[in-house]
Amino acid sequence: MASPNISFDSIPASIRKPGKYFEFNTKLAVRTLPGNPQRVLVLGQKLAAGTQAAMVPADVFSDEQAAQLFGRGSQLHLIARAAITAYPYLQLTAVAIADPAGVAASGTVTLTGTATGSGVLKLWVGATRVDVAVSSGDTAAAVATALGAALAARTDLPATGAVASGVVTVTCVHKGTIGNDLKLVASATAPGLSVAVVTLAGGTLDPDYTATLAAMAGGGHNIIVAPLSSQAQLTVIRSHLDFVSGPMEQRGAIGVFGWPGSLASGTTLAGQINSGRITGAWHRGALRLPCEIAAAYAAVLASEEDPARPLNTLELAGIDVTGIDQRPTRTEQENALYNGMTPLEIGPGDRVQIVRAISTYTKDAQGVDDVALLDITTIRTLDYVRKACRERISLRFPREKLSERTPDKVRSELFDVLLKLEELEIVEAVEANKDGLIVERDSQDVNRLDAKIPVDVVNGLHVFAGRIDLLL
Template sequence: MASPNISFNQIPSSIRKPGKYFEFNTTGAINTLPGNLQLMLIIGQRLPSGAVPALAPESVTSDSQAGQMFGQGSIAHLMARAAINANPNLQLTVITVDDAAAGVAAAGSVVVAGPATGTGNLTLIIAGELVTILVNNNDSASVIAANLAAQVAQQSDLPVTAAVDNTNPAKVNVTAKNKGLAGNGLLLSLISQTAGVSGTVTPMAGGLSDPDIQPALTQVFGAGHNIIAAPFSTQASLTELRTYMDQVSSPLEQRGVIGVAGWPGSLATATTLAGQINGGRLTMAWYNGSVSPAWMIAAAYAAVIASEEDPARPLNTLALNGLDIINSAQIPGRVDQETALHNGVTPLEIGPGQAVQIVRAITTYTVNAQGIQDPALLDLTTIRTLDYVRLAVRQRIALRFPRDKLTPKTPDKVRSEILDVLYKLEELEIVMNVDANKAGLIVEKDLQSVGQLNAKIPTNVVPGLHVFAGVIDLIL
């Protein structure tokens, strides 16, 4: 049953029984843009004590829940904690991997010197977490060491275990709970507030062989997460993540995703790593000298990105709650920040109120395939905006033309719907200059594939206001 301007999906043309028949058509009901809720995924190492097995994605809403699911003090647990601290309203999923079969745990130590000649405190700082014990007058070095190891055991959320050395009772051996290179990033330091007591710290080292994240990525390939926090800031692991993002965000899969990494090391090592990745979908936060491991910085940064649903709105000055405040001597100056921003690295800084905040969120993409400088995907907002425009156009076409024929009228109707989407995006200041560019909006039949309609959609993304410059003229 059909007429020149009306077609039916459920009422057949063969009806002969008299009656008044109506069907419902909802294809034109939605005229707004789709929501842009950001779904975040964390990939992290679990411990055998965790209730949830590896490669099983789980929704996480609290710190305690993450500890129970993945093992207290595991990388997965502490990444989830960092993310929730940074964004309590986060829509978070965590998928874990087991330690690599060839993995070796990082280890360090503290050698205590005594005896105490007064009463006070001794504090061991582990990746920013404080382990403080009471030291009594006349306590020997071995007593202090035993108490310190016992206190570490009491704080089960720490990413390490501790035990008194078998041959030196004044020495506390510290071992990462998860095996792999990531454990080498757990910084140790000691503060004595007791007369007569001091200590020598041996940094964490010797961790080898991070687990492969590819099985976890394969498991969530069709899940549609928007943001993925990377557990390992190494070239090999981030290259795997970059490849996954390019695949899942491709024109055929169309599930746009960005990856997030962290880096507490030097500017030189940060820019080197960013250059090795050079990915328009990966952003790396650089927090020079932080005691927070790379994976904790990544989780907090990713959670803050997820808090902003407007894809075109810059993330400048947003705070990463929960990260440590670095020593003033390690705060990068303006030249270092400019260097980072010209080399694919997102610098963090200490803002008012001692808040760790984003300077400007950029991607690691700096050069094209020919090695020529290319600022097309400099700001993270650009790729996020393009992903959202694609989502909005896809939704409108899917709603309006679920079972349409391709007639001479169809291209104009499709073009009209796409133009309406662009105007609505312009109203929200996600794209701009629609009228100026609409002549370039082309919808036409494919010359080779029967039943295929092609479109060219000019998209002028709205840039962020990052720089204001002025001249102040002196008048006497």
């Protein structure tokens, strides 16, 4: 309180000894907007061979590191590999949990006959193909034994094989329902040899990630990858996101899941979740596990630090290209976009691409259709605007007194933040809405300042319509 307009933090007003005293004020140093790096958190099951303890987070930088930390072929290994493949520069944190006390899913590959010519037996375990050479005269039992050996050699597979009398029983390395999503597809080109597949099923119980998420609540992650695409799992993640992203915690984050199933079941799941902070990538017929699709989708979201920029056409590298009969029609894509699912499509060069990234939020609390949080970029933009405003106020007024002059000073800083956001095309119409920017003292708490900040977010250019007039 040395003067009306200048306050000091370290030089007291009661000095009597002559001298020239200077202190440094860094509160005005930052005039730019904060950065927006995106940190991704992945959850998943680990194997006993993994060196990382369950419930202990680890930063992951490579496929091989994930294999050592969580076990080669484990769910968390596959998730980390999919994420890093999609975006190698990802800031990735992984937290593991042990298998539940359930049953592992299993399926069978049954071989019959004797080869009358040479050929190849091909087996897809998920998106990984295992080949076995077949020679004329090979019996079904011999080929089954060779297939079992080939499966054992592929230590990064999420399943193991046991051979008995021409039948290879394929069992998921994890207990729980994760194995029920693991697809088996086989074909044999050797004449005389037949192959029949029963895909994996029978996995029971899921891990409970409630405690894991609670332990990571203070981590400040921006994107969370759902390990399983079920209503129960996504509801847990939704509750976590609502907590950490709320006005008290203010660590805005979104959740991501993958869906390789039908459109009808996917939109039903989206309706059950109905969250502006959760987005699901629909890739019908994919051989990849749902968690792998989610990891690649999350990595692509993290690669774009501009929260308002659309993600249309961005590629999910490493995700398998589906057959033509599985690719959604335009009508199906529209249906997905109206019902909370983000469709993926096969673009030029057989690249798996995002059509339009939307949230699962379609209805408000009254059940009325609501497009307020349609695009996932909307909530990401709001999170960034909040971050920019909060950090500016924190930097400028760390120990501010609340007087009649304070509201105007705070309003000036908020207005400056909005103008800078407008320069980057994150928000718009700041000047037109400036009268709505209100900063005032609270009517009940004498130590509190309240603000109303109008934010017109910049929307994505998703649709262009033109009319071509024929002139003769």
